[in-house]
Amino acid sequence: MSDQRAPGEPLVGEVRFRVPLPLIIPIGALVLIAALAIGFAKVLLSVPHEAATIIAIAMASNVLGVCAFMALRGRLGTATMMELGAILIYPVLIGIVLANINLEGGGEAAAEEGGGGGGGGGLSVTADNISFDTDLITVTAGEEAAIDFENADSVEHNIAVYPDEESGVAKSDATFTGDIIQGGQSITYDVPAVDAGEYYFQCDVHPNMNGAYVAE
Ligand SMILES: [Cu+2]
DSSP: OGGGSOSSHHHHHHHHHHTHHHHHHHHHHHHHHHHHHHHHHHHHHHSOHHHHHHHHHHHHHHHHHHHHHHHHHOSOOHHHHHHHHHHHHHHHHHHHHHHHHHHHTHHHHHHHHHHHTTTTSOEEEEEETTEESOSEEEEOTTSOEEEEEEEOSSSOBOOEEESSHHHHHHTOSOSEEOOOBOTTOEEEEEEOOOOSEEEEEEOSSSTTSEEEEEEO
8 A cells, every 4th residue: 555655755756747747748739739730831821822722631631531540449559649640740740841941942933933934925835746835825915926936846847927827828918937947946936016816826837737826
């Protein structure tokens, strides 16, 4: 019985062990949850909108999966609980690390996106396998358009703009006729400004390579 204990010692040890835990666990959990929530919010804010949705859904199903597992298994040992906790938390931690790496290079990535997206009038068209990579070229009405044309094919191509398909087929009244370039070459075409409306573009060598040339 308790009388047989050495004076005080085991009792003190037990008290030391038992008193702080009920306090430390909830406080620690709160701090951890707060850190995770803030970190995760940062992740969602720093990635593109589409990715944020996917990450949020993945995280939600992850939580759901772990909860379902715990519910089905009933009582779980501490080790299993910790493993599950780790499974839950790892994607968030990885996300937080990735987000912080992303934030550093964020400015560069955004600038790159702006240039490649064609938002600033940087148009690019590639010809390969006797076809263009697009059947729609959109330009700004009333402004000269610079089109970077890459011929990734083994045969020669160009881009010519016509008022409509009929003119293209007849190869007459061209609004603009780009120089024909050999396979493996690139060129920048400066297409004169046109009024708003729908026009027609084609490769004069292969008129079945064509599309809409829209000024808006
Ligand atoms: Cu062609």
